[in-house]
Amino acid sequence: MGTANKKSIFSGVKPSGDLHLGNYLGALSQWAPLQEEYNCIFCVVDLHAITVKQDPELLNQRIIEITKHYLASGIDPAKSIIFQQSAVTAHAELAWLLNCTARIADLNKMTQFKEKAGKNQETVSVGLYDYPVLMAADILLYNTEIVPVGEDQVQHVELARELAKRFNHQFGETFIIPAAKVRKEGARIMGLDNPTKKMGKSDTASSNYIAMLDNPSMAAKKIMRAATDSEATIKYDKENKPGISNLLTIYSILFNAKIDSIEKKYAGKGYGEFKKDLAVLVENFLVDYQKRFNSYSNDDIIGLLKSHAEKVRPIAEKTLTEAKQKIGLRL
Ligand code: TYM
Numbered sequence: 001m002g003t004a005n006k007k008s009i010f011s012g013v014k015p016s017g018d019l020h021l022g023n024y025l026g027a028l029s030q031w032a033p034l035q036e037e038y039n040c041i042f043c044v045v046d047l048h049a050i051t052v053k054q055d056p057e058l059l060n061q062r063i064i065e066i067t068k069h070y071l072a073s074g075i076d077p078a079k080s081i082i083f084q085q086s087a088v089t090a091h092a093e094l095a096w097l098l099n100c101t102a103r104i105a106d107l108n109k110m111t112q113f114k115e116k117a118g119k120n121q122e123t124v125s126v127g128l129y130d131y132p133v134l135m136a137a138d139i140l141l142y143n144t145e146i147v148p149v150g151e152d153q154v155q156h157v158e159l160a161r162e163l164a165k166r167f168n169h170q171f172g173e174t175f176i177i178p179a180a181k182v183r184k185e186g187a188r189i190m191g192l193d194n195p196t197k198k199m200g201k202s203d204t205a206s207s208n209y210i211a212m213l214d215n216p217s218m219a220a221k222k223i224m225r226a227a228t229d230s231e232a233t234i235k236y237d238k239e240n241k242p243g244i245s246n247l248l249t250i251y252s253i254l255f256n257a258k259i260d261s262i263e264k265k266y267a268g269k270g271y272g273e274f275k276k277d278l279a280v281l282v283e284n285f286l287v288d289y290q291k292r293f294n295s296y297s298n299d300d301i302i303g304l305l306k307s308h309a310e311k312v313r314p315i316a317e318k319t320l321t322e323a324k325q326k327i328g329l330r331l
Contacts, residue, residue, distance in 0.1 A: 157179070
């Protein structure tokens with residue numbers, strides 16, 4: 001762990017709401033294969049979760065749950081670091097330093113804030129507005145070069161790049177400039193009930209998403225009920241056939257098959273047959289996934305998070321100290 005000549009990767013998931021297939025396909029499923037080649041750090045970003053109201057008990061459980069999802073997705077704690085954001089205080093501290101580099105105009109551009117705050121921009125928390133700066137701190141603390149995420153986080157990674165460049169320009173070389181890594185297909189998994197809208201955990205309709213902990217046979221039913229398009233050929237065409245294109249993407253990533261080979265397999269066949277097969281595949285996949293998820297005890301997870309926080313703290317402290325010194329916060 002922490003080999004000097006390997007590039008560093010950082011990513012994270014908020015412990016809020018149910019982890020869904022969009023999170024898995026867009027982000028987590030990208031991570032495990034990167035562990036051999038890179039120094040990987042995967043964070044349970046609990047300070048991001050509290051930008052909106054959370055029940056304290058539930059939040060506590062979800063921190064443990066997200067860690068189990070990381071493990072079930074194939075993250076190996078012998079190869080990668082998995083830790084809880086709030087256990088390393090350097091995140092909040094660097095966020096403050098970067099707050100003094102970020103501009104109101106930067107944050108006013110953030111589309112996720114606009115979507116989340118909607119008409120309530122005056123009453124949501126300051127934390128929700130400032131969230132991308134904390135995310136920049138997460139990334140920049142660990143000399144991160146690559147940030148594997150779904151498409152909705154790319155704008156935030158761009159801001160982290162911009163803040164790093166601005167800081168380096170003003171105070172001298174301090175931060176590595178990171179870049180987002182998104183899947184070519186699967187960076188934006190769409191809602192099953194409405195394939196023109198992103199699959200999301202804050203969506204109230206449970207027919208929108210498949211949660212990774214959904215009852216597998218219920219998940220299969222959601223696939224069968226997923227919205228498809230009027231012209232019933234199994235063809236990838238995001239513009240005109242968003243429903244079937246989304247299902248083809250899910251099939252392709254989960255079962256490691258090329259989209260054109262799936263199209264060939266189902267040439268001349270109808271949606272019903274394709275959906276039935278996908279439903280069975282998804283059901284079996286979730287059974288195996290949940291078996292792995294349930295094999296970890298809460299105590300194991302707490303021990304893992306604590307010991308890995310010890311490992312990353314010195315890396316974070318080193319970057320933070322350097323940034324403070326550059327700014328002039330030293331004696
Ligand atoms: P979060 O918790 O909302 O989502 C976790 C990951 O899932 C991806 N994702 C999707 N990918 C494809 N299709 C979808 N429908 C879909 N919905 C969500 C997200 O892009 C993300 O990669 N701000 C981040 C967490 C974070 C972070 C970081 C990430 C905090 N600090 C530093 C990377 C680096 C977030 O809220 O993700």
